[in-house]
Amino acid sequence: MTTPRDxxxxxxxxxxxxxxxRGDLSLALAGAELIDLLGADAVRLDGDHIVPNPRRPIADHLLDEAASSLAQQEPYESVDDWLWRRGRGLSAAYLAALEAEGQLARQRHRRWLLFRTSQMVLVDSPARRRARDRWAADEPTVAALAVGIGIHDKRTEDSPSVADDAVATVLTAVTDALAELADERQRRARRLDEAAKTNYRRGF
Structure with a gap:
């Protein structure tokens, strides 16, 4: 399994x-993909830009797809640009992959709140158990991403930290992108509220 799947x-x-x-999860999944690509030595960071290493196949098809989509020549893509481009609709792609692999099953009554309209639930599987083990071990990368999307408490001084500088750079970029997305949602909500008040005053 991979970090995005976990x-x-x-x-x-x-x-x-x-x-x-969905947008938060997609950005976090894109960051998790990049972290796995770093771990697989498929890419390296030059500052905040992603430099691909010589291509070699990656077993996971979504990660392989991610690697193949990287800019192969200068100017290389920044981590921030990668998150927004690769993250577009990525949560749906991973859900479809898990469903195709039999990791999910349709159920009338949902047991989790990932998406309000979803009727998919996890089945018991080795992949689920591995993800649970990684979570129970408080693996710092997964935990940091989970904090960003709101399913984990804030990290403390006693929490395991990320030692790799490149991974830390990606996690920081994910945090910044999530904050930017939250700000945009708030701006949209304010505009809608102001429009509703204006329409009310005009009698519409």
């Missing part, structure tokens, strides 16, 4: 007081 399974498995936004 993160998605954890998000579906964890009780949460609110649903996880």
């Amino acid at each position: 993160l998605l399974i954890v998000a579906m498995d964890r009780p949460s007081s609110r649903s996880v936004e």
Whole structure:
């Protein structure tokens, strides 16, 4: 399994007081993909730009797709640009992959709040158990991504930290992108509220 798949399974498995936004999850999955590509030596970072290493096949087809989509020549893509481009609709792609692999099943009554309209639930599987083990071990990468999408408490000084500088750079970029997305949602909500008030005053 991969970090994006583990993160998605954890998000579906964890009780949460609110649903996880699709956009938030997609950005976090894109960050998780990049972290795995770094771990597989498929890419390296030059500052905040992603430099691909010589191509070699990656067993996971979504990660392989991610690697093949990278800019192969200068100017290389920045981590921030990668998150927004690769993250577009990525949560749906991973859900479809898990369903195709038999990791999910349709159920009339949902047991988790990942998406408000979803009727998919996790089945018991080795992949689910591996993700649970990684979560129970408080693996810092998964935990940090989980904090970003709101399914984990804030990290403390006693929490395991990320030692790799490149991974830390990606996690920081994910945090910044999530904050930017939250700000945009708030701006949209304010505009809608102001428009509603204006229409009310005009008698519409």
